[in-house]
Amino acid sequence: MLMFCATEQGAEEWAKLPEEVLSDSYAKIGAWFGQNSDKLVITHQLQPPSTATTVRFKDGQAVVSDGPFMEAKEVIGGFAVFDVADLDAALELARTWPAQGTVEVRPVVER
């Protein structure tokens, strides 16, 4: 799984970009997904962390609260699951990610 992250500042700047720059970036991302569609299992862009609600389990009780689960400098903007052979293949994909920020790569647990 590739998790696409950005700093909070980066995410804010992204949101303020002019329409044509933004649509150009989305076009590049769309093309990237198109190129790698044969390996893609699922992907979603996420709404910003301001929309997050957190459920914490404390003493067996679910406590619902506003905000992301942790106050992090980096926020996850979206994720994509690809079916690839190994870490090198996943890193090869991550290296070609056309947008800014950070990409965290992790295997999913297979059952």
Added chain:
Amino acid sequence: VATLVRVLGDFAVAEEIVQETLLVALQRWPADGIPNNPGAWLTTAARRKAIDVIRRDQRYREKLSLLDQGPLRYGPVEVDDRLRLIFTCCHPALSREAQVALTLRAVAGFTTSEIASAFLVSESTVAQRIVRARRKIVEARIPYRVPEGREATARLTEVLAVLYLMFNEGYLSSGGEAPARRDLAEDAAWLAGLVASLMPREPETLGLWALMRLHLARADARFDAAGNLVLLQDQNRGLWDRTEIAAAVQLVERAGAMRRPGPYQLQAAIAACHAEAPAWEATDWAQVVGLYDALLALTPSPVVQLNRAVALRFRSGPEAALPEVEKLAEALSGYHLFHSTRAELLAATGRADEAAEARRRALELTSNPAERALIESRLMVDA
């Protein structure tokens, strides 16, 4: 086991070595599956261990040469397996400490406690690093392969960086009581030789191997009888291993002929200039300065600039070199060699008080006992 028994002539020793190596293999193979030719890398690791045992035992000294004949005795498939192992151990998804520990353990056949004493950390720290790295190899699916295509260069650079760090740590330790740990340096050179013979078309690999061999060829002259560090300019050049130097210089030339220069080749070429000079004064300083310029163009670094300034001093005099060193004051304020180099230049231009002050600063900044003794002796000369 048979291969080793033949060479060692001592079944008990051979078996013990193989068992240790097998242990590594058994821990490793579930992660990646059994290599195409398990015999090959088992032999490599076992042979490495055997060399270690032999080193400690004079009776086997003459057999060392028999065992250490270089890796190309095996077929191409086996060669592949050892390279794969090195590239896996040095995968960039592992921390540098883990890369070093894994390479020493799995490729060079070090025990956990040998790695611990080589790097002056506790055995449990090393064991933990190795366990964590193995787990990451399995769980993150780090592949067991030699990278190809556009990754290849970056990954080879990573392998060479691991070997160079290993060598430097062995050649001149950053702390502790042992002034030099030759074994670690020699093992790093052995590994570099292994990679160089498996990838003979990579000039930087040859360059790194040559660089290590040039340093090791001078190792006997680096310390005096009392264990004090002797500077290059004061070394007894009669103690240098001329055969090794000649072999290393050939490597530098072979690499240079491939016309793909790189930092290791340039550093080896600089080391070769020193190694080939019959005396410090007879060094080809103009060429050394030129090589430093080329190195700076590839990898700009204040430490390289400092070294260039030293060469410049002997080409153009201390007055020319001092301003070059002063420029680095901010970048290298915490580096003892900056202060001792500056001290030498100040002393050479008749500024004794400032020189003594700079030397004291250098002394405060180094923990290596051999280097401390050297600076202290210079302070006494000044006084």
